[in-house]
Amino acid sequence: xxxxxxxxxxxxxxxxxxxxxxxxxxxxxxxxxxxxxxxxxxxxxxxxxxxxxxxxxxxxxxxxxxxxxxxxxxxxxxxxxxxxxxxxxxxxxxxxxxxxxxxxxxxxxxxxxxxxxxxxxxxxxxxxxxxxxxxxxxxxx
Numbered sequence: 001x002x003x004x005x006x007x008x009x010x011x012x013x014x015x016x017x018x019x020x021x022x023x024x025x026x027x028x029x030x031x032x033x034x035x036x037x038x039x040x041x042x043x044x045x046x047x048x049x050x051x052x053x054x055x056x057x058x059x060x061x062x063x064x065x066x067x068x069x070x071x072x073x074x075x076x077x078x079x080x081x082x083x084x085x086x087x088x089x090x091x092x093x094x095x096x097x098x099x100x101x102x103x104x105x106x107x108x109x110x111x112x113x114x115x116x117x118x119x120x121x122x123x124x125x126x127x128x129x130x131x132x133x134x135x136x137x138x139x140x141x
Contacts, residue, residue, distance in 0.1 A: 025097065026135045029128060032090060036126035042086035051089050054096035063099070070095035070102050087127040094131070101138045108134030 109130025
């Protein structure tokens with residue numbers, strides 16, 4: 001006899017059928033990456049609505065202190081001049097939606113940065129390209 005245990009928390013209900021949401025986030029990251037590659041800037045009309053939706057997500061499905069702390073790290077890195085504003089808004093949105101996605105986006109950005117340095121010999125690279133790599137891993141997980 002098989003016994004299935006279902007999680008009855010609001011977050012579990014929200015995550016049922018989340019494949020389409022994950023693909024939508026990945027598509028959004030890809031669109032941002034195209035802008036980042038072409039213009040080295042991601043427009044506010046792409047990042048601000050995503051940040052707003054992530055805030056709504058946190059209001060509906062609170063994730064504790066970790067998403068807020070990670071979003072705060074992004075803000076602090078921008079204030080310190082390490083992270084561009086468009087990257088900060090995108091990373092904050094990713095942190096508020098899913099801290100795992102945030103961390104994978106950073107890992108993807110690090111991997112792309114190393115490759116960018118070797119191939120292009122440039123220090124500055126379009127961050128959203130790395131975020132897409134992390135997003136791809138997140139969708140597969």
